[in-house]
Amino acid sequence: MEKLDNLYREIIMEHYKNPRNKGLVDDPAYVTVHIKNPSCGDDITIQSHFINGKVIDCRHDGHGCSICCSSASVLTETVIDKTVTEAEKLADNYLKMVSNKPFDAFLDLEEASVYSGVRQFPARIKCASIAWQAFLETLKKGA
Amino acid sequence: MELNRWRQDFPQLKDNDLIYLDSAASALKPQTVIDTTMNYYRDLSVNIHRGIYDEAYEATRLFEATREAVASFIHAEVDEIIFTRGATAAMNLVALSFGMTNIQKDDEIIVSELEHHSSVLPWQKVATLKQAKLVYIPLDENGRITVENFKKVLTNRTKIVALTYISNVMGYVTPIEAIIQLAHEKKACVIVDAAQAAPHLKIDVKRLDVDFLAIAGHKMLGPTGVGVLYGKKALLDAMEPLELGGEMNEEVNLYHAIWKDAPYKFESGTMPIASVIGLKAAIEYLEKADLVSVENHVKKLRNYAFQQMKKIEGIKIYNPDADSSIIAFNITGVHPHDAASFFAEHRVALRAGHHCAQLIIKWLGIEACLRASFYLYNTYADCDQLVQTTKAAVKFFRSVGFEG
Numbered sequence: 001m002e003k004l005d006n007l008y009r010e011i012i013m014e015h016y017k018n019p020r021n022k023g024l025v026d027d028p029a030y031v032t033v034h035i036k037n038p039s040c041g042d043d044i045t046i047q048s049h050f051i052n053g054k055v056i057d058c059r060h061d062g063h064g065c066s067i068c069c070s071s072a073s074v075l076t077e078t079v080i081d082k083t084v085t086e087a088e089k090l091a092d093n094y095l096k097m098v099s100n101k102p103f104d105a106f107l108d109l110e111e112a113s114v115y116s117g118v119r120q121f122p123a124r125i126k127c128a129s130i131a132w133q134a135f136l137e138t139l140k141k142g143a
Numbered sequence: 144m145e146l147n148r149w150r151q152d153f154p155q156l157k158d159n160d161l162i163y164l165d166s167a168a169s170a171l172k173p174q175t176v177i178d179t180t181m182n183y184y185r186d187l188s189v190n191i192h193r194g195i196y197d198e199a200y201e202a203t204r205l206f207e208a209t210r211e212a213v214a215s216f217i218h219a220e221v222d223e224i225i226f227t228r229g230a231t232a233a234m235n236l237v238a239l240s241f242g243m244t245n246i247q248k249d250d251e252i253i254v255s256e257l258e259h260h261s262s263v264l265p266w267q268k269v270a271t272l273k274q275a276k277l278v279y280i281p282l283d284e285n286g287r288i289t290v291e292n293f294k295k296v297l298t299n300r301t302k303i304v305a306l307t308y309i310s311n312v313m314g315y316v317t318p319i320e321a322i323i324q325l326a327h328e329k330k331a332c333v334i335v336d337a338a339q340a341a342p343h344l345k346i347d348v349k350r351l352d353v354d355f356l357a358i359a360g361h362k363m364l365g366p367t368g369v370g371v372l373y374g375k376k377a378l379l380d381a382m383e384p385l386e387l388g389g390e391m392n393e394e395v396n397l398y399h400a401i402w403k404d405a406p407y408k409f410e411s412g413t414m415p416i417a418s419v420i421g422l423k424a425a426i427e428y429l430e431k432a433d434l435v436s437v438e439n440h441v442k443k444l445r446n447y448a449f450q451q452m453k454k455i456e457g458i459k460i461y462n463p464d465a466d467s468s469i470i471a472f473n474i475t476g477v478h479p480h481d482a483a484s485f486f487a488e489h490r491v492a493l494r495a496g497h498h499c500a501q502l503i504i505k506w507l508g509i510e511a512c513l514r515a516s517f518y519l520y521n522t523y524a525d526c527d528q529l530v531q532t533t534k535a536a537v538k539f540f541r542s543v544g545f546e547g
Binding site: 003004005007008010013014016017039040041042063064065066067068121123124127 | 477478479480481483484485487488495496497510511539540543544545546
């Protein structure tokens, strides 16, 4: 059961039970992107606030499995206060890591690196990805 | 070791640790179905109804022999059997052809929240396009369709009744015989989704007096890519084909063409010949196994598993009184996709999600659920494995911090 223990790491469970930056704001300065995974019902909305090439704030809301919901929380903590270029690089690297593609292991993904366990569960890659994909969409739309 | 006289016929289960409890999604295939399908590709591989050489004649003969087998399997006439891409295509054909021609503004179409998306979405579309009314039978407190509640929504304006025979989430058998009789008294037409029923119940379209009925080949041990639409001959004759092209016509002129008779006018282009031919082997297998014996076995298994599952603390079962082979459940406080990964790690194949039936999932007030479904090749050992894995899953998820 090492694989499962490796997936349900303490940090992941901690963010699942006590999500950070949860709840959306009604502020036009935020760029909002909503992603749904119709096959399992995961449903995540990400809001990003960019000023002068920097991620000032990032928020999330939605519902789904623990991997999906916790990854949204971890995402927000990882990208807040990063420059847009840094955040984009991190997101890109994270998505490569969880989907078992070659990624830059020297780039510090901070807490998000605990999601490396997802690689062993191909059926869960989507769960770990949608919040970060939604974040990349907010970059495209508004940064 | 318990004796299961069918299990050895399924090559995937030989020397394999797979506990396959997802037959409601798709059944495993017996060797005879695999061989029959492969033999077509190896020995024939040619198109039907066209060539006059031996291989083409033989392929056509085998293709049409399946039509006869299906007709006899559900007690229909041979020319009432249309091959489609699956049950979904069959139900879309009825709605988008028969429905679009016969439904007028303010007509009523009765469906239920137990429907698979393929049984309700085509009618939702017809209702919208034709400004007709989509009416849902109120389900009883367990989520069942009852004759009593059907009577409450049946009116003189009811034109269509589209219902599932067996729910793919709850495993309830719909009392369709009585419903069809009542509907016919109002001159309404009844379409039955038998995708889940055909692998489990002996279907007799004449006794049921059903107007249209859809079957999925892959759920009844057959290949994927083939389904069946049964329709009463007079209804099929009056119905327009949706797909126009090769083989479905009798004569083509510059500005008009003449269709073949049913069922051929609905089978345009090259059909999934190998799958159709393989379906006959599946029907022969089920006839030999005898559906009554199969269903007895499956019910015993389901009950054996259920009696143990209901004692497990920390799980919720949504269909304790199911009639058929399904247990729908969740580990409380654990999203089914988290749970499904645990089962998958233990080689227990379950379905997690909304099972293409979001309406009943919403009715239950949940986001999604786990579904274990049993079929003839399953064993008591499979049930034990399900129970043990469920217990271990509850323990594991509590240990990492999921609260019940």
